[in-house]
Amino acid sequence: MTDIAAVDHDPKSVGFAVSEASVGDYLALMKPRVMSLVVFTALVGMMVTPVHLHPVLGFAALLCITVGAGAAGALNMWYDADVDAVMRRTSRRPIPAGQVMPSEALAFGVTLAIGSIAVLGLVANWLAASLLAFTIFFYVVVYTMRLKRTTPQNIVIGGAAGAFPPMIGWAAATGTIGVESVLLFLIIFFWTPPHFWALSLWRAEEYARAGIPMLPVVAGHAETRRQILLYSIVLAPIGASPWLFGYSGLPYGAIALVAGAAMIGLAFRIVALGDQKEGVHAAKRMFGVSIMYLFVLFAVLLLDDWLGAPGRILL
Amino acid sequence: MNPDGIENGIVLTDEQKRRRRARSVAIALALGALVLLFYVVTIVKLGPGVLQRPM
Structure with a gap:
């Protein structure tokens, strides 16, 4: 047996x-x-x-x-x-x-x-x-x-x-x-680096042990923080682009700009705090906030589409 | 079964049997859901015309 x-x-x-x-x-x-x-x-x-x-x-x-x-x-x-x-x-x-x-x-x-x-x-x-x-x-x-x-x-x-x-x-x-689908593609494309680099800031040792050349492992934490900030600055207007191109209403544009500003603010905080303990907390917060950022943008885009033009006037 | 009364070949543990059964049930449910999905999609794509055929 x-x-x-x-x-x-x-x-x-x-x-x-x-x-x-x-x-x-x-x-x-x-x-x-x-x-x-x-x-x-x-x-x-x-x-x-x-x-x-x-x-x-x-x-x-x-x-x-x-x-x-x-x-x-x-x-x-x-x-x-x-x-x-x-x-x-x-x-x-x-x-x-x-x-x-x-x-x-x-x-x-x-x-x-x-x-x-x-x-x-x-x-x-x-x-x-x-x-x-x-x-x-x-x-x-x-x-x-x-x-x-x-x-x-x-x-x-x-x-x-x-x-x-x-x-x-x-x-x-x-x-x-369509152009609008390309804009949605670009939003997620430029959202991905700050999202995952925020995660990699406090997981760098694990990535290094696994031999994965994540940015903090190869270029260091300071450069990663700088890149997070740069991508966040690029992301903010791209996040608002469906409104800028006239595919969505002002409420979406306003929310996207505010959310984009929040991402930039957090990225600045990560850069300013550096390797301090608070800097790690800020990176973790950035990771969570970035998920919320994407969810809110797409949810508002959906809501904006459902409400249509009358809803936009009411809002 | 060999002369000593011991079963030959592979004998699964109870846990392995339970998991295999769960996988089988999941596959059956997935296949059933696919059949239903294909049926409904066919009706939707063809519309009422699916019932019309030359007599």
Whole structure:
């Protein structure tokens, strides 16, 4: 008799291995937090269009975009299992924790990627499906396999992957790539560096141990703080650009400018405090505030679109 | 089973059996949901015309 519990779980070992994965482990592979951001931004991209999909088709398209993001997350965890294992933040992920075998994660990710792309193409259109396919490719191959381990600009360029969902949502509804969807892309693209660099300021040691050349590891904390400030200054007007281009009302513009100013203010505070203990607190606050920044901007954009012109006058 | 009455091959632990069952149920539910989704999407895309065919 062979007790499976005593068998080496490592698939690279000779012999066999039996899956220990629970359903929750598979859900964790899809990075639910990232998926929630993708759902929301893609929904906004889909809703602010001049034409709307049938609700059932819209739901199906949104589901495909979400599952596609989950597939990218699973493939990212498959490839990054070695570095995830040495970082405290990621060491409990299903693969380094030994719950899911790398081959399972790979099969899961590839299946979901192919399925989500194919169904999105059939339900919505092939432009949206192509954008989803490119996003998954960009996140997994360009960012995860290449940029992440080779350049401190990893999250700057790689941030494009996270910026595509609203554009995919827009494309699913309209079959085109409009200027407004490009603006939504740019907001997330320029939001990503200050968001992740704020995190990396207090996780720099872990990144260094894992051999990930994050900006604080390569260029130092002072330069990272300076870059956070620069990107925050660039982000503020881009955040207000849907209003500046006439796609949304004054309330959105005002809120975006105030939120942008708050981000710049926090970035200045991070620069001013430097490596002091309060500076670390400020970086953590910046990380949290930046999530709120993006959520508020997209929520107000959605509200602005729902209320339309009469609502804008009332507001 | 060998002559000593010991079962040959792989014997899963109770926890492994429970997790395998949970995964199977999740796959079944996902497939069922997909069938429903494809059905509804087909009806929506084709509209009432889906019921019309030459007699």
